[in-house]
Amino acid sequence: MKNIIIAPSMLSADFSDLKKDITMINKSEADWFHLDIMDGVFVPNISYGFPVVKHIKKYAKKPLDVHLMIVQPERYINEWRDVGADILTVHYEACTHLHRTIQQIKTAGMKAGVALNPHTPVSILSDILPEIDMVLIMSVNPGFGGQSFIPQSLKKITLLRAMTNMSNPELTIQVDGGIDLTNYKEIIKAGANALVAGSAVFHSENPTETISMLKK
Ligand code: DX5
Ligand code: ZN
Numbered sequence: 001m002k003n004i005i006i007a008p009s010m011l012s013a014d015f016s017d018l019k020k021d022i023t024m025i026n027k028s029e030a031d032w033f034h035l036d037i038m039d040g041v042f043v044p045n046i047s048y049g050f051p052v053v054k055h056i057k058k059y060a061k062k063p064l065d066v067h068l069m070i071v072q073p074e075r076y077i078n079e080w081r082d083v084g085a086d087i088l089t090v091h092y093e094a095c096t097h098l099h100r101t102i103q104q105i106k107t108a109g110m111k112a113g114v115a116l117n118p119h120t121p122v123s124i125l126s127d128i129l130p131e132i133d134m135v136l137i138m139s140v141n142p143g144f145g146g147q148s149f150i151p152q153s154l155k156k157i158t159l160l161r162a163m164t165n166m167s168n169p170e171l172t173i174q175v176d177g178g179i180d181l182t183n184y185k186e187i188i189k190a191g192a193n194a195l196v197a198g199s200a201v202f203h204s205e206n207p208t209e210t211i212s213m214l215k216k
Contacts, residue, residue, distance in 0.1 A: 007034035009198030043143035057084030089113030140177030149178030161191025
């Protein structure tokens with residue numbers, strides 16, 4: 001089986017002491033930092049922006065996986081690269097010219113991901129799949145941490161994995177929202193190879209240990 005990528009979501013970290021949580025992730029078995037950027041328009045919440053990401057980059061020893069939940073993400077591609085994004089994911093629902101936006105991300109030197117809201121079928125990605133590095137399947141409605149996993153997501157993962165076998169076997173399938181120690185195994189079994197976990201990691205007694213368990 002492929003190595004499973006674990007990306008703790010900093011949305012659930014302690015923002016009054018970010019350095020402590022960055023250090024914890026650096027020392028843990030986690031692979032990436034998952035950073036959720038929300039604009040209050042695409043999603044009904046506002047998180048954080050460039051200055052916070054820039055400061056996380058200063059201490060992070062692992063790649064920054066930036067999940068943009070913003071409208072018109074094409075306006076800020078180079079800015080995300082400049083503050084340290086390694087992987088940049090845009091929402092399908094936020095991009096009129098998705099193909100162009102993907103090219104912009106790759107030209108800027110980052111890996112390109114496309115996120116799908118729970119209501120968006122994976123089939124709409126068939127023509128863009130060969131161009132991208134990652135698909136992020138939202139398993140909750142984006143905007144908040146701590147929501148429950150939507151079971152229908154498992155079917156989407158299975159279907160997408162079957163599609164990638166034909167057109168992009170290297171594609172990373174990331175799943176985001178409501179992942180915890182009770183459901184991560186079935187998500188991997190369905191075909192995911194990257195898991196985002198916010199509250200399951202940061203609200204647990206021992207976040208480092210929870211990351212190791214998700215990794216197994
Ligand atoms: C939700 C974000 C998620 C969120 C996950 O819109 O994209 O990354 O932080 O949080 P949990 O793991 O608590 O569902
Ligand atoms: Zn996210």
